[in-house]
Amino acid sequence: MDRPKRAQLSRAKGWRMPPNTVKVDRTTKWGNPYRAGIHCDRYHAVDSHRHLCLFGRRSKGAPWPDRDEAEYVRIVRDEIGELRGKNLGCWCSLESPCHAETLLDLSNRPVCESIEGEKR
Numbered sequence: 001m002d003r004p005k006r007a008q009l010s011r012a013k014g015w016r017m018p019p020n021t022v023k024v025d026r027t028t029k030w031g032n033p034y035r036a037g038i039h040c041d042r043y044h045a046v047d048s049h050r051h052l053c054l055f056g057r058r059s060k061g062a063p064w065p066d067r068d069e070a071e072y073v074r075i076v077r078d079e080i081g082e083l084r085g086k087n088l089g090c091w092c093s094l095e096s097p098c099h100a101e102t103l104l105d106l107s108n109r110p111v112c113e114s115i116e117g118e119k120r
Contacts, residue, residue, distance in 0.1 A: 083107035
């Protein structure tokens, strides 16, 4: 099976979202809470998103979020499995950094199986 990848969303006539693709832009619960633009560039926004997802808190110097960070951390922690094995679509250029890369990484990491009933 191929590793899931990013897809760039488009408004071009006739464009359709590829099969097995989940939209993760700012209109969804998966959208990056840090907006590139006035307060930071795309690299800073993506790095801040990665730090939030990995450590559950804002990084030092992170831009002000557009949404509640604690709620976003809860979504990533509890619902990331929804993205497992899916391609992720965002508006970012495929040549540019994008928070979808972090979501791809986290959702497709190996999963440890629990060992229930095993006695030591």
